[in-house]
Amino acid sequence: MDPTECRTKRRRKIAVADVDRISQLPDDLLILILSSLSTKEAFETSLIAKRFHNLWARVPVVNLDLDKFGPDDITLDNLEDCELQAKKFKNFGDRILNNRDKLINLDKLELTWAKWETDADPASAWLDTVAKQNLKFLYVHILSESDFQVPDSIFSCHSLEEMELNLGFDTIEPKSVDLPHLKKLTLHYIDIKYEVMQELSGLPALEEMVLFKCFLNTCDISSSTLKRLVLEGRHNDNETAITISTPRLLYLEVLSWDEGTIKLNKMESLVKACIHYYEDALFLTALSNASHLELMLSKSGVVEMKDVLKEETEFPNLKTLKIGEWCMTDQFDVVARFLFHARNLQKLTLLHRHFQLPSGHEKMEIKLELAGKVVNILNSNDKMKDADIIELVNCVSNTLSLLG
Template identity: 35%
Template sequence: MSGTDRISQLPDTVLTQILSYRPTKEAVRTCLFSEQWRDVWASVPVLDFDFADFWSDDIFIRYENKIYATFFQARKKAIYVCEQSECHNNFVRFIDTVLDQRQAQPIERFRLVWQYQVKPYREIDHPVGRWVLRVLQQSPRVLSIYVQPNLINIDVPNLAFTCSSLEEMKLHIDNNTRLEVLNPVSFSLPHLRKLNLGYFKIGGNSMNDLLLGCPNLEELELYACELDLSHISCGNLKSLAIAGCCCHSAEIRVSIPSLQYLEVAVVSCQTEGFFF
């Protein structure tokens, strides 16, 4: 029969699987379709938030209005991001509302991309720290965070480094002024297989504790980090990528007998090199 809504006739489990491949903003909109779709989105185990989905016409302003804006460095033209735009407020309210309405529903994958953040927030109550903590309490398998906070550090919850359910994690905190210091109270990620850290200061003790606390780690990527360590040693690591990092030790010795893939591209190096 023509005009039949066959998608809505699918079981909720199938609808949930379909929505898990879409950004969360699109998944929430499906509640307008029908009674059946109203609560389906709240059971989707994948949450995907990108600030670019919330841009409006007032977010970018011309060069001559720069007194009211912050420079948008990623573009070649003299374009600025307006601090007075409602995009940031809408983004924060949406994520808070989604997390509130989901209540105790499990989260398998959580992805957050918040670039060009110009609205000021205080370090002690920055929304990213609050969101990450709430998500980690739901025992996710995958956590992916890339944010550009406005000239402040974000306090990454220690639970990010002790969440036993995590299998993959990406943490990039790019505030353009100073790097986050990787120094949690403890490392204990027994099931973590992939780790991608960006914009961190990493000392030798932190690296040692990290690798000891991740006994099943297979892939490690360090991007735009400041490395102050003398060696990297891991028995089961298969992939190591060091890109855009600054190295300060006299030399860095690498002992990874299971290594299958290696990429090293440093931007500043005060070492004699990497010794394998």
Template identity: 30%
Template sequence: MMEGRDLAWDRISGLPDPLLTHILSFLPIEEAVRTCILSKRWVKVWVSLPVLVFDNRKCKQDNLTKEEFQKREEKYLRFFCSVILNRENLTLDTFKLTWWGSNVRDTLLHIFKYFCCAVECRPRILSIHIDIDTKTLPGLTDSIFKCTSVEEMSLWLEIDYLLYEDSFIKPKPFNLPFLQKLELYYLNLNNDIMRMFISGCPVIEELVLLKCVLEWCMISFKVLKKLVLKYCHHCGPMEISCPRVVSLSIESINTEGITLKNMSSLVTADILCAPVFSSLATVDHLKLRLLGGLSNVTSLKLYSGCPYVMYLLRADIPNCPTLKNLQSLDLGEIKINCNWNWVACLLKHSSNLKDLTLHFFRPGKDAAKEEFQGDISFQNEYLEAVKINCPGKNVKLAGELIRTSGTLVETTAKIIIL
């Protein structure tokens, strides 16, 4: 009779190759490759792994000298090349490559060569994260944007000089017919590049731009459903026109203005504005035209990065439509002694609102107190909760805010201090 350990071993070895490779795909690539020493049965199992993830940061350890790190990196590079070479042209599902801190030309040439081999394996998910100190990236972007099989792509090129080049990405026209999700980080994107994206990505549904330099004035995609812009820089006014976008997130974009147009499908909006200006005297030429594009949202978070943004939001009040579908509204940061008319305007246009959250901050001692102007109170029969976030959770201050909000909103909704 076979011992229990041998029986368990035989059961695993007897599984078909597709199931074994699926199990191995959950292991780090280094451990998956090591299974080749188990027996002849396992020698080639790892070769058809559908997921390959490489990260040279594993080479870094505390107290390593420069020479020791280079040796570890060279060893990892040989491992990377060997894995790609042994796979031949077997189809990949996912390929992820992270390579930090290398400025050796030969290393980069090897990475590029075998990266091209991986692209020829037609991955469905492609992720490239490179942080290096050299401009030697020969033809990398051409290979990336010709990967016709890819459905999800993340491109992170954290290289300082990218922010100052006229245009780093200079590939030939894109050909990404199945791409649905695209994430770009630390890239300089001009009008020509964006036109290539629009024409070369006909079915793209999700676009994420983080810390990119944007040199075009209009973001316009006909089929896009989700748009995320975070910590990007754009000199000049920006217009967003995406009729099928249902989710929009804008956070800390340095720009001279944002206009939302043709956003009738928008359901969820999370907007934190931070336009480029230094004082109230310089904002007259800046425009925030946001409210006109929010007519069908059900959930809205609207935050200002500085007091001057509130000035621009108030100027946008005449463009505020009836927010008939809005059920959740989160506003901040609001000066405790501010004129609440712009807040009241939003609330009056939100007759079906159920959940209201107000975030306050205490202005400086020299800030002038603003008084209510006209009749700004209204009734809301559907409102269930008013949440108030006040500085330092000051109980006395919270009471004042509750009384003020009571003047603003005539409701029996539960008031909660966050």
């Protein structure tokens, strides 16, 4: 091949390789790409090329994380670094939120300010700013040395559809709550006053609520729209009770509930309920319409459970039942009582949990399929004693025979 022709081809290849195809993409596509980056990374693209100048200001997603602006480990020796980190973060957050394109709605804000050694007050002003930008999704995690107040404007943001707050046991005390489009609310480590819970649970569009280790005090959760409710761990005194009235609820989950009591009103629409470690069995009648139940109670709840099952409480829709080790007494008497009241049951699972260090969490499980008077062992992980399995199968078989 002619040397001149070879050099020409090499130049063409180099020229093709030098073409900046990304910069040739339309703005909408570039903004979509920037949306997948952190806000800090999206902002830094403006320093790469003029083509990206101010494109970050049109991105509808903002995530601000203090950890991205300094050392992860703060000690007495580098508290000055911590203060510098907070200052850089404040300046960056101010610049981003004050210079966004005001014609572009902000769909989502993720804000993380999680260092006890710093003062997160600037974040309150940021939230007040975004509340005016048709915000739809808000996720806030604040841990700081001072009490943090979520501004009232957030609780009157009409565009908000989903909100998650984690405040390290600070209190939310809005003057009023007006969130007509909020569908999902998740609260972590928050002190919630009675009046606030009344307003939050009564929101007209609310479909899902998750409360994780919140101080609930005395409160009622009353909603005609709620479909999913999760309560995990409550820090409260034993003299107060929580009343739950949610007639349209489809899914209920109560986990690690150690203190206080829960009063459940009848849940006509309930499909599934998972109750773990809750000692009061008197709630059971409220769950009688469920198709799927998971009951991991303590053994102290067995007596109450038997009393409840002696009554005329029927479970006409119940198809699957998962119960824990608390039922392994009196020749599986509780299991037999359940079968009498749940004549359409198709699958029974006995789950026994215990802790064995250092291996951690072990689980012993047996699954039975009920078909007429026939009991089939679907699965056993061989951790249960053979005698227990035989006794359980005999108990179920005998009860099915009596049911005829």
